[in-house]
Amino acid sequence: MERQPIIDIKNLRKSYEGKEVLKGIDLQVYEGQIIGYIGPNGAGKSTTVKILLGIVEGYEGEIKIFGKDISEDPIQYKKKIGYIPETAEIYDSLTAYEYLAFIGEVYGMELKIVNERAKKLMEIFGIQEVYHSRIASFSKGMKQKVLIIASLIHDPDILFLDEPLSGLDANSVIIFKEILAALALQGKTIFYSSHIMEIVEKISSRIILLNDGRIVADGSFEELKKQSVEGSLEEIFNQLTGFHQHKEIAKAFVDVLQEGR
Numbered sequence: 001m002e003r004q005p006i007i008d009i010k011n012l013r014k015s016y017e018g019k020e021v022l023k024g025i026d027l028q029v030y031e032g033q034i035i036g037y038i039g040p041n042g043a044g045k046s047t048t049v050k051i052l053l054g055i056v057e058g059y060e061g062e063i064k065i066f067g068k069d070i071s072e073d074p075i076q077y078k079k080k081i082g083y084i085p086e087t088a089e090i091y092d093s094l095t096a097y098e099y100l101a102f103i104g105e106v107y108g109m110e111l112k113i114v115n116e117r118a119k120k121l122m123e124i125f126g127i128q129e130v131y132h133s134r135i136a137s138f139s140k141g142m143k144q145k146v147l148i149i150a151s152l153i154h155d156p157d158i159l160f161l162d163e164p165l166s167g168l169d170a171n172s173v174i175i176f177k178e179i180l181a182a183l184a185l186q187g188k189t190i191f192y193s194s195h196i197m198e199i200v201e202k203i204s205s206r207i208i209l210l211n212d213g214r215i216v217a218d219g220s221f222e223e224l225k226k227q228s229v230e231g232s233l234e235e236i237f238n239q240l241t242g243f244h245q246h247k248e249i250a251k252a253f254v255d256v257l258q259e260g261r
C-alpha cells in the first residue's frame with residue numbers, strides 16, 4: 001500500500017491585505033519525519049504553521065492532516081497535535097499545576113492523569129519544586145519547559161515547534177534534542193521551525209527552505225549539500241536565499257555609530 005502523508009499541503013496561498021506571502025506551497029510530510037522548516041525573516045514560516053494549526057484562516061489551496069481536510073473538521077485533528085511557541089504567552093497568574101491542568105482539560109484528559117504526568121515531567125526537567133508556584137516567578141527557561149510539557153502532555157502525533165529552545169540552557173537543549181529524536185523513532189512527526197542552523201542541521205531528517213513564500217529547497221542535509229554548496233547549512237542557506245551582503249550591512253551599521261566622532 002502506498003504510504004499516505006500525515007500532512008498534505010497542496011498549492012497553499014495566503015495573502016495579507018493584497019500582499020501574497022505564501023505563493024503556492026506543495027508539501028507532503030510523512031510519519032516519523034523531523035522537518036526543519038527554515039527561511040529568512042518574513043519568508044512565511046510562521047504563517048504556514050499558523051494555518052496548519054488552524055489559527056490563521058482565509059487561505060487558498062488544500063490542507064489535509066491525518067488524511068482529512070482541516071477546514072472540514074477543524075476540531076478533531078487538534079487533539080492529536082501539539083505546539084511549542086517561541087514566546088511564553090502563558091498565563092502568568094496561574095501556577096504550573098493550574099496551567100497544565102487547564103491544558104489537559106482542553107484536550108479532554110482526566111485531571112488525575114494530567115496531574116500525574118505533569119508532576120513526573122516537571123521532575124524530569126528538574127523544576128518539580130515550582131509546580132505550585134505562579135508562572136510569573138519563573139525564569140525564561142523554566143517557562144519554556146512548562147510550555148514544552150504543555151505541548152506534549154496529551155501525547156500528540158504531530159508536534160509543531162517555533163524556535164522552541166529559547167531560554168533553555170545548554171544541557172536542557174541536549175535533553176530536548178534527544179526527546180525529539182526518541183519521539184520521531186516512535187513514529188511521531190515533528191515540524192521544526194528555527195533560525196538556529198546548527199541545530200536544524202543536526203536534528204532534521206528533511207529540511208525545507210522557504211524563500212519569499214515559495215519552497216526553494218527540499219531534502220536531507222546531505223542532499224542539499226549535493227544540490228548547492230558543500231558546507232554548513234548556514235552556507236547553503238546564504239547561497240539559496242541569494243544573500244551575500246553580511247559584511248557590507250554590518251559595516252554600514254557600525255559606520256553610522258561612528259559618524260560625527
Ligand SMILES: Nc1ncnc2c1ncn2[C@@H]1O[C@H](COP(=O)(O)OP(=O)(O)OP(=O)(O)O)[C@@H](O)[C@H]1O
Pocket residue numbers: 016017021039040041042043044045046047048
Ligand atoms: N497578521 C498579519 N497581517 C499582515 N501581514 C502579516 C501578518 N502576519 C504576517 N504578515 C506578513 O507575512 C509575511 C510572512 O510572515 P511570517 O511571520 O510568516 O514570516 P516568518 O518566515 O515566520 O518570519 P520570521 O523568521 O521573521 O518569524 C511577512 O511579510 C509579514 O509581514
